[in-house]
Amino acid sequence: xxxxxxxxxxxxxxxxxxxxxxxxxxxxxxxxxxxxxxxxxxxxxxxxxxxxxxxxxxxxxxxxxxxxxxxxxxxxxxxxxxxxxxxxxxxxxxxxxxxxxxxxxxxxxxxxxxxxxxxxxxxxxxxxxxxxxxxxxxxxxxxxxxxxxxxxxxxxxxx
Amino acid sequence: xxxxxxxxxxxxxxxxxxxxxxxxxxxxxxxxxxxxxxxxxxxxxxxxxxxxxxxxxxxxxxxxxxxxxxxxxxxxxxxxxxxxxxxxxxxxxxxxxxxxxxxxxxxxxxxxxxxxxxxxxxxxxxxxxxxxxxxxxxxxxxxxxxxxxxxxxxxxxxx
Numbered sequence: 001x002x003x004x005x006x007x008x009x010x011x012x013x014x015x016x017x018x019x020x021x022x023x024x025x026x027x028x029x030x031x032x033x034x035x036x037x038x039x040x041x042x043x044x045x046x047x048x049x050x051x052x053x054x055x056x057x058x059x060x061x062x063x064x065x066x067x068x069x070x071x072x073x074x075x076x077x078x079x080x081x082x083x084x085x086x087x088x089x090x091x092x093x094x095x096x097x098x099x100x101x102x103x104x105x106x107x108x109x110x111x112x113x114x115x116x117x118x119x120x121x122x123x124x125x126x127x128x129x130x131x132x133x134x135x136x137x138x139x140x141x142x143x144x145x146x147x148x149x150x151x152x153x154x155x156x157x158x159x
Numbered sequence: 160x161x162x163x164x165x166x167x168x169x170x171x172x173x174x175x176x177x178x179x180x181x182x183x184x185x186x187x188x189x190x191x192x193x194x195x196x197x198x199x200x201x202x203x204x205x206x207x208x209x210x211x212x213x214x215x216x217x218x219x220x221x222x223x224x225x226x227x228x229x230x231x232x233x234x235x236x237x238x239x240x241x242x243x244x245x246x247x248x249x250x251x252x253x254x255x256x257x258x259x260x261x262x263x264x265x266x267x268x269x270x271x272x273x274x275x276x277x278x279x280x281x282x283x284x285x286x287x288x289x290x291x292x293x294x295x296x297x298x299x300x301x302x303x304x305x306x307x308x309x310x311x312x313x314x315x316x317x318x
Contacts (some may be wrong), residue, residue, distance in 0.1 A: 061219075081221070081252075083239065083253040092261065108261075108287060126285055
């Protein structure tokens with residue numbers, strides 16, 4: 001059962017709030033974000049192949065990954081610095097698509113257990129400007145999240 | 160000659176823009192942010208003693224420093240992750256006062272040369288909420304910046 005992605009932009013502010021529930025405990029959903037071998041298997045858009053080129057998932061660490069559409073030239077690279085990595089609870093990290101250099105946003109993801117072995121991510125993405133937020137939305141940010149989280153549902157179901 | 164700090168909050172947005180000019184080239188002002196031995200000598204509030212406890216000033220690095228008021232107990236600790244460190248040009252980093260845990264902002268500082276060996280910082284601080292921005296302003300954020308930059312003027316004059 002997919003519970004869907006709830007997304008809300010704060011009026012006039014460069015902020016997107018989102019909530020997504022999962023049929024698995026917070027610890028498992030957190031690990032799917034922290035372990036690069038798991039991360040590349042679900043991060044959206046799922047029609048792309050993802051390869052990690054740097055991964056040091058700790059407070060004060062950093063990450064970088066590259067996505068390619070199979071059969072096409074060109075790639076999309078993303079990188080960030082990890083401010084907080086608190087296992088099972090909280091990730092606060094920066095995010096940059098290298099195709100829009102120096103446009104850096106801040107992602108805050110709280111992992112919260114729910115009754116019955118379920119959990120949710122309560123997230124906030126803070127962008128450096130309203131223009132940057134608009135272009136990220138136009139570039140399919142929420143669709144990428146939705147397809148990624150559905151792939152994560154499948155992975156969590158497999159255990 | 161101090162040229163003063165220009166600060167502007169964007170109406171209804173958790174963003175503070177600032178501009179500060181210096182009587183020194185951008186490379187020197189950047190170094191004063193990147194070299195921990197220089198940084199502790201000017202960062203505000205200048206009535207506090209500053210000690211660096213972690214410092215890895217590169218893209219993907221991190222920092223932490225602690226401030227103490229002489230003759231008093233207690234300390235104020237600050238830490239962040241460095242997204243971009245491009246010498247002489249750009250710093251993008253996160254910032255957290257550990258007294259307000261998990262309230263993390265994003266600082267973007269562009270270092271720009273001006274004619275006559277002068278330069279300016281064009282900065283933007285992006286906060287995770289309007290409430291967090293208000294409390295940082297109430298806690299004297301701009302006064303800390305002003306006194307710090309005046310101390311930096313003195314250091315740059317000494318060469």
